[in-house]
Amino acid sequence: MIDDAREADAAPEPKVEDQAAAVVPPARLTVAKTVERKGEAAPEPAAAPKKPWYQRLREGLSRSSRELRDNIAGVFTKRKLDEDTLQDLEDVLLRADLGLETAMRVTDALASGRYGKDISGEEVQAVMAEEIEKVLAPVAMPLELDLSHKPHVILVVGVNGTGKTTTIGKLAAKLVEGGLSVTLGAGDTFRAAAIEQLRIWGERTGSPVVSSKLGADAAGLAFDAYEKAKEAGSDVLIIDTAGRLQNKAELMAELEKIVRVLGKHDPDAPHTVLQTVDATTGQNALNQVEIFRNVAGVNGLVMTKLDGTARGGILVSIAAKHKLPVYFIGVGEQVDDLEPFSASDFAKAIAGVA
Ligand SMILES: Nc1nc2c(ncn2[C@@H]2O[C@H](COP(=O)(O)OP(=O)(O)OP(=O)(O)O)[C@@H](O)[C@H]2O)c(=O)[nH]1
Numbered sequence: 001m002i003d004d005a006r007e008a009d010a011a012p013e014p015k016v017e018d019q020a021a022a023v024v025p026p027a028r029l030t031v032a033k034t035v036e037r038k039g040e041a042a043p044e045p046a047a048a049p050k051k052p053w054y055q056r057l058r059e060g061l062s063r064s065s066r067e068l069r070d071n072i073a074g075v076f077t078k079r080k081l082d083e084d085t086l087q088d089l090e091d092v093l094l095r096a097d098l099g100l101e102t103a104m105r106v107t108d109a110l111a112s113g114r115y116g117k118d119i120s121g122e123e124v125q126a127v128m129a130e131e132i133e134k135v136l137a138p139v140a141m142p143l144e145l146d147l148s149h150k151p152h153v154i155l156v157v158g159v160n161g162t163g164k165t166t167t168i169g170k171l172a173a174k175l176v177e178g179g180l181s182v183t184l185g186a187g188d189t190f191r192a193a194a195i196e197q198l199r200i201w202g203e204r205t206g207s208p209v210v211s212s213k214l215g216a217d218a219a220g221l222a223f224d225a226y227e228k229a230k231e232a233g234s235d236v237l238i239i240d241t242a243g244r245l246q247n248k249a250e251l252m253a254e255l256e257k258i259v260r261v262l263g264k265h266d267p268d269a270p271h272t273v274l275q276t277v278d279a280t281t282g283q284n285a286l287n288q289v290e291i292f293r294n295v296a297g298v299n300g301l302v303m304t305k306l307d308g309t310a311r312g313g314i315l316v317s318i319a320a321k322h323k324l325p326v327y328f329i330g331v332g333e334q335v336d337d338l339e340p341f342s343a344s345d346f347a348k349a350i351a352g353v354a
Helices: 016-022 053-060 062-076 083-095 100-114 121-139 164-177 192-205 218-232 248-265 284-296 313-322 343-351
Strands: 002-004 028-031 143-146 152-157 182-185 236-239 272-278 300-304 326-330 338-340
Touching: 028 164, 053 062, 053 343, 062 083, 062 121, 062 343, 083 100, 100 121, 100 313, 121 313, 121 343, 143 272, 152 164, 152 248, 152 284, 164 182, 164 192, 164 236, 164 272, 164 300, 164 326, 164 338, 182 192, 182 218, 218 236, 218 248, 248 284, 272 284, 284 313, 300 313, 313 343
Parallel strands: 152 236, 152 272, 182 236, 272 300, 300 326
Antiparallel strands: 002 028, 028 143, 326 338
């Protein structure tokens, strides 16, 4: 669903025909809540009854949280909180990819109130959850669409396989469910499968897909996609890109060119540059954000595959270092597996507290 940030009271569900009113500048829409599937056929029927997303997040983070819990328990078995235990705890937190800043926040918070006292692993987990939430809260933001730009352009970047195309499909579904019209641009012109995958998402969500021949110029595709989206009166244009990091200079040139040609249509486009980050990646994800931030001006993140065998701590490191908004998390491969990011849910899941 879409929240209209201009309206204080609970507005009725926007209908497609109401959109003309909804896009009078400066219309800012907040994409926040979960898609509630309406009516009949779900695009990808699940084989078994699906677990709630929070359970999948918890399960995805269970390896990280179990390791943390066991290692913390190991540090604090019959030991007081002193310099040695704090150092051991810091090592445990660093090994969990939480990053130095957060590790120090946790040890400082413990040291300030409980130094020299006996302390249980559970108490440490509770403090850890609190401190992680403090790091994550500033980046847990809803995606805002500025529909005074029509279309609002979302450029999706990230290393191949991190979930760009799938995230685009899920996001398009959310927007369409909220009554917005969407055009998709198949800017990953290097992989036939990526173009085909986007076409399928286009069909599922009823969104036109602008594509070109395999190997065609991605910037040319982006330019055409904007034109088509404008002609169609789409509210949002989402453009897929290739994420080949093998040749950084080429990638940079390609993304810069995409941004440049979009700027010919609208100097502010792309309005959102969204990077998908695979949560199973570990430390390397930090470098990926660094690279795409420099190359493409990333201004928001989606952390994908948090239902898998996630290295969840890395999200905390990324938040502390880059301070980029995290709009959504991916908790599965299906259309409704994109959830707004909640600092408190994530912090509790990774710290393993209720
Ligand atoms: N479990 C899980 N799988 C996901 C999630 N998001 C994407 N995937 C899967 O990850 C794989 C790669 O996703 P894509 O969307 O093709 O990734 P991409 O970044 O577009 O990849 P390229 O097209 O190669 O650049 C696919 O099998 C997706 O179904 C998620 O949140 N959870």
